[in-house]
Amino acid sequence: xNGITYSRDDEKISKIKTTMAREGLDxxxxxxxxxxxxxxxxxxxxxxxxxxxxxxxEPCIISHTxxxxxxxxxxxxxxxxYGWETPEVMGNYLDAGINVLLEVLKDRALVGRRVRxxxxxxxxxxxxxxxxxxxxxxxxxxxEMLKQKLRDAEIVDFTKSLYALRSIKTEKEVAIxxxxxxxxxxxxxxxxxxxDEGRTEAEVAGEVEHTVTAEGTGFKGVEKCIVTAFxxxxxxxxxxxxxxxxxxxxxxxxxxxxxxxxxxCADGYWSDTTRVFFAGKPENGVRRILETVLESQxxxxxxxxxxxxxxxxxxxxxxxxxxxxxGLYIRHRLGHGIGVHLHEPIPALHIxxxxxxxxxxxxxxxxxxxxxxxxxxRIEDMVLVGNNKAELLTKYPRVILx
Numbered sequence: 001x002n003g004i005t006y007s008r009d010d011e012k013i014s015k016i017k018t019t020m021a022r023e024g025l026d027x028x029x030x031x032x033x034x035x036x037x038x039x040x041x042x043x044x045x046x047x048x049x050x051x052x053x054x055x056x057x058e059p060c061i062i063s064h065t066x067x068x069x070x071x072x073x074x075x076x077x078x079x080x081x082y083g084w085e086t087p088e089v090m091g092n093y094l095d096a097g098i099n100v101l102l103e104v105l106k107d108r109a110l111v112g113r114r115v116r117x118x119x120x121x122x123x124x125x126x127x128x129x130x131x132x133x134x135x136x137x138x139x140x141x142x143x144e145m146l147k148q149k150l151r152d153a154e155i156v157d158f159t160k161s162l163y164a165l166r167s168i169k170t171e172k173e174v175a176i177x178x179x180x181x182x183x184x185x186x187x188x189x190x191x192x193x194x195x196d197e198g199r200t201e202a203e204v205a206g207e208v209e210h211t212v213t214a215e216g217t218g219f220k221g222v223e224k225c226i227v228t229a230f231x232x233x234x235x236x237x238x239x240x241x242x243x244x245x246x247x248x249x250x251x252x253x254x255x256x257x258x259x260x261x262x263x264x265c266a267d268g269y270w271s272d273t274t275r276v277f278f279a280g281k282p283e284n285g286v287r288r289i290l291e292t293v294l295e296s297q298x299x300x301x302x303x304x305x306x307x308x309x310x311x312x313x314x315x316x317x318x319x320x321x322x323x324x325x326x327g328l329y330i331r332h333r334l335g336h337g338i339g340v341h342l343h344e345p346i347p348a349l350h351i352x353x354x355x356x357x358x359x360x361x362x363x364x365x366x367x368x369x370x371x372x373x374x375x376x377x378r379i380e381d382m383v384l385v386g387n388n389k390a391e392l393l394t395k396y397p398r399v400i401l402x
Contacts, residue, residue: 003223004176005041005267008075011170012038019161020055026115027108028053028158029101029146031138034127034340035120036061037268038166040074043224047129047136048093052104060104062097080104098145105150117150118158119143127270127341130224166339167346169360173339174384176269177362179220181382181393183264184271186219187212187227188396191260197279201231201247204258212264222266230261237276237376241331241368254280257290257375263342270342272364273394274380282401286375289326293377294399296320296367300334301383304365304390310353317367318351326369335364338382361385362393 016039020028030036030051037043039051040061049071050062058078063071065083072079082100084091105111120138128135146155169177190211194204208229216225231247232240234256239245245261252258257276264271276290300317314334321327333351337344339362347355347363357363366380379398383390 003073003267004179004221006073009170009172024116025118026055027110028118030120032120032126033129038340040076042071042074043130043268045130050101054108057108062100094141094145098149114152116154116156118156120159121157122159163345167337167361168358169362180266180269180271183216184273184394185396186215187262188275192277195258195277195279197252197254199252200249201233202249205229205231205247224267226265228263233258238370238372238374240376241370252279255283257286268340270338272338272342274378276377289369289377292324293367293369293379297365297379300365301390305388306359308357310347310349310355310357311351314349314351329369329371331370335366337363357385359385
């Protein structure tokens with residue numbers, strides 16, 4: 001069977017059903033692609049497929065017409081589809097999808113009686129689909145339609161519980177994330193090889209995206225792979241903490257830092273890494289910042305273990321940077337969770353975070369120092385929380401000085 005996500009994950013199913021039972025839910029009705037892939041292994045392309053997951057009975061995937069081929073590879077065997085538009089009729093995705101959903105719920109005796117249905121009512125920050133062009137959320141129209149069609153049901157927001165479930169990975173998810181981060185290593189090596197005096201940032205970014213897309217599709221069972229590479233060089237690296245990062249046609253100059261922000265998604269699971277390499281020998285000032293960031297990252301990683309407070313791990317890195325006189329140039333948190341979303345909300349590695357780290361959480365550790373009108377340095381890796389230590393999932397060297 002193709003795809004690294006499609007097989008049944010009994011550990012995950014057990015966790016989900018335990019949470020549903022504790023919260024008194026009879027069924028989950030989910031449509032966000034990140035949750036569909038989390039439950040079923042099928043990563044929707046268009047983004048309006050449904051996942052029906054009852055506490056008792058068999059789950060069902062309702063895919064958009066044309067995606068049955070991918071949906072049918074899931075461990076879930078009840079696959080139905082719907083379309084809403086023809087050349088003659090301009091239909092409505094909501095009416096068409098809800099009609100099939102009602103059939104599925106009726107088949108499972110979940111219509112016409114008092115049931116509690118969990119949905120993604122409060123999710124606003126959502127992961128993209130494989131097509132990357134447009135994202136469908138779950139808004140007022142969907143929620144009102146469910147309430148109208150299922151008058152006997154109680155509609156319950158399950159979003160916070162979903163985030164908590166997704167934060168601690170199963171062994172199968174850990175195996176998937178290892179593969180995704182092997183792909184990240186491919187991209188980081190491609191970046192190192194591409195950095196050269198006279199090349200533009202855009203050329204380097206394009207080479208990384210080409211390499212990962214070409215090698216990633218089919219890599220250890222990966223069926224669908226997307227990659228985004230942002231490259232900044234010279235003084236532009238001092239702005240790399242901002243939300244708007246993009247490469248330009250600026251040419252790389254000898255000795256200046258070149259920063260790559262690399263985001264890869266393989267069959268719905270993400271990796272997020274950053275490296276800074278150089279075209280030639282770096283200047284002494286930049287080298288000092290680079291060594292400080294690396295050592296702060298290593299100190300933080302050494303403090304990660306099951307039960308550690310995320311805020312304390314963050315403070316370990318920040319304290320190290322401040323003691324070396326660079327505290328004014330810290331611009332962002334130390335890290336974030338990752339999985340079926342590039343930025344999972346749990347755990348947040350921030351000085352104000354309420355989260356404690358738990359075994360099998362996967363998150364970034366990405367200290368950064370950004371000196372205005374000078375240079376910025378960030379090193380970002382994915383780590384797996386263990387009982388007494390963290391394991392680096394990204395293996396490519398963090399510092400390479402030519």
